Amino acid sequence: MKTLFATGYRAHELQIFNQKHKHIPYIKKAIEAKLIPLIEEGLEWVITPGQYGFDLWVCEVALELQSVYPQLKLSIITAFMNPEEQWNDEKKEYYRQIITKVDYYGAVSHQPYAGPWQFQARDELLFRKSDGLLLFYDEEAAEGSPKYVKEKALKKHQEDGYELILITAEDIQNAAEEENYDSYVDTYESNYDEPIE
Numbered sequence: 001m002k003t004l005f006a007t008g009y010r011a012h013e014l015q016i017f018n019q020k021h022k023h024i025p026y027i028k029k030a031i032e033a034k035l036i037p038l039i040e041e042g043l044e045w046v047i048t049p050g051q052y053g054f055d056l057w058v059c060e061v062a063l064e065l066q067s068v069y070p071q072l073k074l075s076i077i078t079a080f081m082n083p084e085e086q087w088n089d090e091k092k093e094y095y096r097q098i099i100t101k102v103d104y105y106g107a108v109s110h111q112p113y114a115g116p117w118q119f120q121a122r123d124e125l126l127f128r129k130s131d132g133l134l135l136f137y138d139e140e141a142a143e144g145s146p147k148y149v150k151e152k153a154l155k156k157h158q159e160d161g162y163e164l165i166l167i168t169a170e171d172i173q174n175a176a177e178e179e180n181y182d183s184y185v186d187t188y189e190s191n192y193d194e195p196i197e
Contacts, residue, residue, distance in 0.1 A: 137168070
């Protein structure tokens with residue numbers, strides 16, 4: 001796989017309303033766990049719609065991984081121009097910091113929001129340009145906007161073997177447990193580093 005389309009829940013669908021939410025580090029850890037093997041197998045591009053939530057957390061992880069895997073490239077392709085226009089200042093600043101660091105930034109429609117067709121055109125382009133999809137979606141946890149992307153990916157998989165990689169609530173839970181276990185072990189070991197006489 002050379003190009004990966006990455007998308008999933010928007011932040012509000014997860015009841016996350018700022019960048020300080022306690023679950024974001026675990027979501028990012030789960031993203032990293034899925035991306036690293038793909039990069040090591042030859043992944044060159046991560047492309048995302050850049051929506052506020054999972055898409056931008058993927059961007060953060062990909063940008064961090066570029067220090068270890070400089071061959072990895074990142075692209076945000078939005079449905080229309082200036083999607084952040086209606087966001088609050090904190091979200092706008094966060095978004096603008098990310099878009100200054102991506103390798104490619106563009107919009108499918110070079111006008112402001114005009115209708116749902118822009119999202120459909122964007123998704124069609126991202127599916128066409130990619131070999132697989134990394135999707136944060138969990139039917140048992142919450143339906144939300146990723147449902148439609150998953151349906152398209154499954155159809156594309158049946159037609160031409162398009163790859164679908166899911167991140168579920170269980171992946172996030174595993175990342176949290178692993179992180180908590182690691183910090184427990186670090187604390188335990190640092191408390192008992194003194195030689196016993």
